[in-house]
Amino acid sequence: MVENEEVGNYYENKDRFYVAVDCIIFGFHEDELKLLLIRRMFDPCKGELSLMGGFLNKGESIEAAAERVLQELTGLENVFMEQIGIFGEVNRDPGERVLSAAYYALINSDDYDKVLAESHHAVWVPMKDIPELIFDHNLMVMIALKQLKRKASVEPIGFNLLPQYFTLPQLQTLYEAIFGETLDKRNFRKKVLSMDVFEKTDEKDKSNSKRGAFYYRFDYDKYNALMQNGSHFAL
């Protein structure tokens, strides 16, 4: 056991590693959950599909790096993002030993900078059509989806995938896409509205029906107040 060593020496003989971040970027359109992937125009694995990634810089926290990488691709800031872990198998990147911290992000697919994304050769791929990705990216995606499923049922994060104003049919379709199962319309609405954190507007979305569906929005203030009192979000 090391004792009484000087601080300077302590770290000196340790190995140092490249550290990357990779972003699993979820979006929701056309009633489907999708990932924003990039076609790599550079080595290694030029031409293949991968998650958007980048290297951690000196003086930058890992979280900040993830935010930067997301921003580089989408132009977005202040996005819901959560770490799913670090991947550190020795040969996960065949080029060099690189560790990668994976984060998933939930974005509203209307908002991102399409020109910027295009310059990175980004494409939206439905979850059910995700092909083989480079390195261990498929594993990352799998774990991210699992975490999203769990978390979405217990915390109000799904809304990050929708515009501020959304209809209940839209919300239901979203949750069906996340959970991968169909839900009963009446039970779903009952549950949603019983939480009393959704504010109904007078506006209707008539793009999907003659009758139109009312727009709602999620009321974060009400939500926070309720959480204080020991309530819990559940869908």
Place this chain on the structure above:
Amino acid sequence: MVENEEVGNYYENKDRFYVAVDCIIFGFHEDELKLLLIRRMFDPCKGELSLMGGFLNKGESIEAAAERVLQELTGLENVFMEQIGIFGEVNRDPGERVLSAAYYALINSDDYDKVLAESHHAVWVPMKDIPELIFDHNLMVMIALKQLKRKASVEPIGFNLLPQYFTLPQLQTLYEAIFGETLDKRNFRKKVLSMDVFEKTDEKDKSNSKRGAFYYRFDYDKYNALMQNGSHFAL
């Protein structure tokens, strides 16, 4: 955007980082959930309490590093361990920039190598008495406990904290310690036994009562078979 660069160059100008692993080691004795912490006999933060940690080595996966570090302290192998994430704030370690992957482990407090642990100045500290630890270790502990709570209610991992043979009162006390709340004896036993994955033995533990409590063991084969059929563990 980088295009058509050679592989060799690709990583060359990136920064490299020290990477550590820290272990949140849970144990259960005297009806309490405890952590195995070490009193640091070396700088930085000599004299203070911290998690058991160590540096990632070249050619070693992060998971392997976590297992090694746990083994160095307890002598144990094949222990239940799970990553809780990587911590990468710039100044989390005041000495140098070090990233740390945190893992929690569940061990049976009878089994570890006490001499080895003592040589590292290890001490068991009840969860409710955890003092201020070095760096961001308190944060790690908090997150680990949260994850343990969630996971223990949904997967049969709690048994890792008990000997192979245990009594139902013991099991209940364990879960009460994990969840931080008291449970109804009859409801608890009903739930446990209804899963039909516990095998009752003829032996009794008489250390806590005249009458004695029957020993049970968790039947992993039965459990796996049931999981195939879409059942779920729940406590």
Place this chain on the structure above:
DNA sequence: CGACGTAAGTGTTATTTTTACACCCATTGA
């Protein structure tokens, strides 16, 4: 050797939550 103390073990009922299920409504465009 019998009374006592102690923790182990056992079922039932009320309440809450979850699931299943079918019809009318509002609006537009033909």
Place this chain on the structure above:
DNA sequence: TCAATGGGTGTAAAAATAACACTTACGTCG
């Protein structure tokens, strides 16, 4: 004005959860 389409609504059965109190086995001590 009527046909087509997705939006919106309530109730009853079933399942899960929560609340609750007494008896039993066994060792100890008087």
